[in-house]
Amino acid sequence: MSLSTIETTVVPSAPERRTVPAVAFWTIFVLGAVAGGYYVEQALATPAMFTHLMDLSVYQIAGHRVADGVSIYDTPLLGHTRGVWEFVYTPFAALLFVPLIDLHGEPYTWVGMLGNFAMLTASAWAALSMLGYRRDRRLVLLGLPIAGLLLWCEPVRETMAFGQINIFLLLLVLADMALPDSSRWKGVLTGIAAGIKLTPAFFVIYLLVTRRYRAAATATGAFAATVLIGLAAMPKDSLTFWSGAFADPTRVGVPENPSNESLRGMLARTVGVAGNHQLLWLAGAFAIAAICLCLARRLSLTGHELPAVVLCGLTTTAVSPYSWVHHWVWLAPLLIYLADLAFRRRGIAAPLGLLLALAVASGGVFALLGSAFSSTINYPSDKTFGLLIHNAYIWLTLALFTTAAIQSRRLRTQAVEPSRMR
Known part of the structure; x- marks a missing residue:
């Protein structure tokens, strides 16, 4: 029997969406509230460890350079050491950081922390949706305590502390993959994620090998659009990045x-x-x-x-x-x-x-x-x-x-x- 016949045999019909049981909902709600509350307590007690937002500050410097017409790739954003605080994202990503230049003081901290937590909550909702749970009010509410629990996942905790962009990229890809294959918009968010940081481009290959050719083409088109936007707004930096800086791992360390x-x-x-x-x-x-x-x-x-x-x-x-x-x-x-x-x-x-x-x-x-x-x-x-x-x-x-x-x-x-x- 051929591989294609096996694949046709095992593909299940779309199941009816499940509802989160009440016992599971309240158990997760209580555990998430405790975990989230303890995280907030620790963050308030030791902000230098939990809310220093060092990378978000570097993104802010990149936004300043874009606004001032200064190259973001010729020199490190902080200091003068190669491989330390160099800008490693695309020109399109730098454009997204421009709005950060107007944030200062407590609003800056709250936007950095609450923004990432909101995106973590939405990512949890998208993951549960992909597991077949009904997209109702209970599922929306469940995203909050799950995010509270995930704050103690080390990569999430580090992303929150540094004000990193990783949860945003995670949300873009998860939300895109949660869309039905029939959606004409499937692939757009993945292409945008790849246009910010190149590694999500791997999901375009995933769409191809799973025969979702329209979504893969849409993602490729969205990625190309981000490149053109960056080229139009920052031609010199775009040439620097796409002519080799993107493939230079020594820029990281x-x-x-x-x-x-x-x-x-x-x-x-x-x-x-x-x-x-x-x-x-x-x-x-x-x-x-x-x-x-x-x-x-x-x-x-x-x-x-x-x-x-x-x-x-x-x-x-x-x-x-x-x-x-x-x-x-x-x-x-x-x-x-x-x-x-x-x-x-x-x-x-x-x-x-x-x-x-x-x-x-x-x-x-x-x-x-x-x-x-x-x-x-x-x-x-x-x-x-x-x-x-x-x-x-x-x-x-x-x-x-x-x-x-x-x-x-x-x-x-x-x-x-x-x-x-x-």
């Missing part, structure tokens, strides 16, 4: 930096940066991307859209030349998916998977054990188990690949058996 939580960072810290390091990283990144697309295609074709999209999001971060901890915000919808799975399925496999992901995404359990290492990335990579612990995000992603492959094989077997009986 050295690959062996302990904070580089990507495959390249892991390899650089393990085998060094000399010799065939670059070739090894490219081969590994290509292999991971290819495997991800195969698995995500199978998940999508069998009606598991959210895990397919999450797998792609984690892959973009894993294969990127440089990934800070706050780039791993795709762990947030992963936790939502695993929590839903643990709630609906019997057995211990799903709850154990959720606990493992929670241990990694929260930064580890070291602080709870009285250790000086409050995060997995603080664990020395040259110590015992350092290769495993320090690179926990990479290993978690590869573990998800294995799980997805096993599930894909099970679904294929279930599809073949009824076909043989006919």
Whole structure:
């Protein structure tokens, strides 16, 4: 039997949307209120740790440079050291930062924090919608306590503290993928996300391999529009960026930096940066991307859209030349998916998977054990188990690949058996 026949067999009809049970709603509501309240208490007590908004301040400097007609790529935005505080986003992204130049004092802090929290809430709503829950008032309200719980996911917490753009990009892609395939607007938000930071362009390939050609074309068109807008408003900087600055990882920093939580960072810290390091990283990144697309295609074709999209999001971060901890915000919808799975399925496999992901995404359990290492990335990579612990995000992603492959094989077997009986 051909692959196309199997795919046709296993694609389910659109199920009726579920309603969040009352017990689950109130449990999440209480837990989210406690978690969110504790986060606010900590943020007010130690603003230098929770609300310093350093990256948002750098975005503000980029907005000032655009308004003043000064290049954003020729020199670092702060200081004079290459690879430190250099602008690494597109000219279109810099245009989006111009409105920040009028924000100062407390309004600046509140906009930075509440803006990210609102987008985190909307991202949770989009993820739940992709899981098949009814888009009613209860689901809208549930997004708030879920966001409160996700504040303790380390990449989310770091994004909030730095005032980073990652949650915004997460929301754009999730909201786009939550649209029905029949929507003529599907692909627009993904194209805009790629026009701000290039890594979401991977989702255009995902749309292609899942045969959503119109959405892929729409995303490509939206991306092209952002390039043209940037070119029209900032021709010199656009030429600098697209002629090579976008492909220069040294603008971010050295690959062996302990904070580089990507495959390249892991390899650089393990085998060094000399010799065939670059070739090894490219081969590994290509292999991971290819495997991800195969698995995500199978998940999508069998009606598991959210895990397919999450797998792609984690892959973009894993294969990127440089990934800070706050780039791993795709762990947030992963936790939502695993929590839903643990709630609906019997057995211990799903709850154990959720606990493992929670241990990694929260930064580890070291602080709870009285250790000086409050995060997995603080664990020395040259110590015992350092290769495993320090690179926990990479290993978690590869573990998800294995799980997805096993599930894909099970679904294929279930599809073949009824076909043989006919």
